[in-house]
Amino acid sequence: MQPLRGTKDILPSETEIWQHVYDTARQLLSIYNYKEVRTPIIESTDLFEKCIGNFTDIVNKEMYTFNDQSNRSITLRPEGTSSIARAVISNKLSLNNQMNRLWYAGPMFRYERPQKGRQRQFHQLGIECIGSAKPVADTEVIQLADKILTKLQCKEECNLELNSIGNIEERKLYTEQLIKYLKKYEEELDKDSQRRINTNPLRILDSKIYRTQEILNNGPILKNYLSLESLKHFEQVCKSLDYLNIKYTLNSYLVRGLDYYNYTAFEIKTKSYSHQNTLCGGGRYDNLIEQLGGPKTPAVGWAIGLERLMILIKQKLNTEIINKTIYIATENLYDINVIWDVINILEKYCLKFELDITDTTTRKKIKKASKLGVKICMILRNNEISNKQIIIKWLDTGKQQIVNFSNLDQYTDYLKTIF
Numbered sequence: 001m002q003p004l005r006g007t008k009d010i011l012p013s014e015t016e017i018w019q020h021v022y023d024t025a026r027q028l029l030s031i032y033n034y035k036e037v038r039t040p041i042i043e044s045t046d047l048f049e050k051c052i053g054n055f056t057d058i059v060n061k062e063m064y065t066f067n068d069q070s071n072r073s074i075t076l077r078p079e080g081t082s083s084i085a086r087a088v089i090s091n092k093l094s095l096n097n098q099m100n101r102l103w104y105a106g107p108m109f110r111y112e113r114p115q116k117g118r119q120r121q122f123h124q125l126g127i128e129c130i131g132s133a134k135p136v137a138d139t140e141v142i143q144l145a146d147k148i149l150t151k152l153q154c155k156e157e158c159n160l161e162l163n164s165i166g167n168i169e170e171r172k173l174y175t176e177q178l179i180k181y182l183k184k185y186e187e188e189l190d191k192d193s194q195r196r197i198n199t200n201p202l203r204i205l206d207s208k209i210y211r212t213q214e215i216l217n218n219g220p221i222l223k224n225y226l227s228l229e230s231l232k233h234f235e236q237v238c239k240s241l242d243y244l245n246i247k248y249t250l251n252s253y254l255v256r257g258l259d260y261y262n263y264t265a266f267e268i269k270t271k272s273y274s275h276q277n278t279l280c281g282g283g284r285y286d287n288l289i290e291q292l293g294g295p296k297t298p299a300v301g302w303a304i305g306l307e308r309l310m311i312l313i314k315q316k317l318n319t320e321i322i323n324k325t326i327y328i329a330t331e332n333l334y335d336i337n338v339i340w341d342v343i344n345i346l347e348k349y350c351l352k353f354e355l356d357i358t359d360t361t362t363r364k365k366i367k368k369a370s371k372l373g374v375k376i377c378m379i380l381r382n383n384e385i386s387n388k389q390i391i392i393k394w395l396d397t398g399k400q401q402i403v404n405f406s407n408l409d410q411y412t413d414y415l416k417t418i419f
Ligand code: HAM
Pocket: 078, 079, 080, 081, 082, 110, 112, 117, 118, 119, 120, 122, 123, 124, 126, 127, 128, 257, 258, 278, 279, 280, 281, 282, 283, 300, 301, 302, 303, 304, 305, 306, 307, 308
């Protein structure tokens, strides 16, 4: 039996890294007073149609939609922002102009062609800063993405791309000019872009096809259609990012695949070209909540694709976790209670350990630990135990020390400081 195409089991060898990501994000986000929100995985289909846009790929061809027993059209959420906008309205969270700083993590569903970094059930970690139109909110959320990636030690492999896509009127004006220009070259455009001229012309800017890009290079530029207010907002965001020393690239072709954005749009891409490389996508969406029937509530946020993040950090973090595990190798002991004494001390110092209770020789156990990449092995043998001692072997250097039981607490305290 295999899992459904585009879905995967997340096995114990990986869950520890997933938990590390959640813990890292949760700790940081709670300092900034972001609170976790959990919305249902199923929502009414029209929520996503209204929010994401009828002409987007997501709504057009990627949604998992079915009719329930009462013949209601239900969709497995393809993203989190629409559900959160709905939750803000349903629960009147924006009453009295209150700010809501929210974060969420969980599975999303899109019927896409599976490949490395692209699944049909995937996971997002996202934040939404709801209730402020100020550029400082844009900078806050971008800074948080940057900090999370820094803490997860993968920032060096990432590039932040930034654009301002203006407001609805500005975009409408620009889109008219873009269509007019592209119509002249319609025959030369790729098939997708030809289709998009009449449905979602802005997405053509995102085309990876060389000839289409060449045509776009001489076409109208979105920036030239932005009002002073839009430009000022964007300039302020960029200035703050400069102050925070957060590097970014301006990409005037960056448009997002969902319709609800205005002003700032951004993506964090990995430098790898071997697989789907957009790690994080986000932007400002000032009209979404009002459009859904709620009060006018400006907002900005992002979501990181966790499977894509795992590709980046798995190896490094796995090694780190193994390095920090203390292996306990025992022979057949006359008095097994010594095991509990050693374990108690490790627990006291919150040191992770693996007690090898397989039926093999101590030598084979040590070899196994070495192969796993463990650094420190505590060896319990009758010989030393009768002298109230244990052996501590540093597997990376081969160095071996005999430690008296009476000193084990102090020694473990030292181990804690080097981890
Ligand atoms: P999105 O760009 O559609 O934005 O998705 C965000 C991230 O989810 C992507 O950058 C990617 O890492 C990941 N992702 C998307 N589709 C897949 C897939 N099929 N397999 C694996 N990973 C995938 C949103 O969803 C917006 N709701 C983000 C946002 C939040 N904007 C404002 N607030």
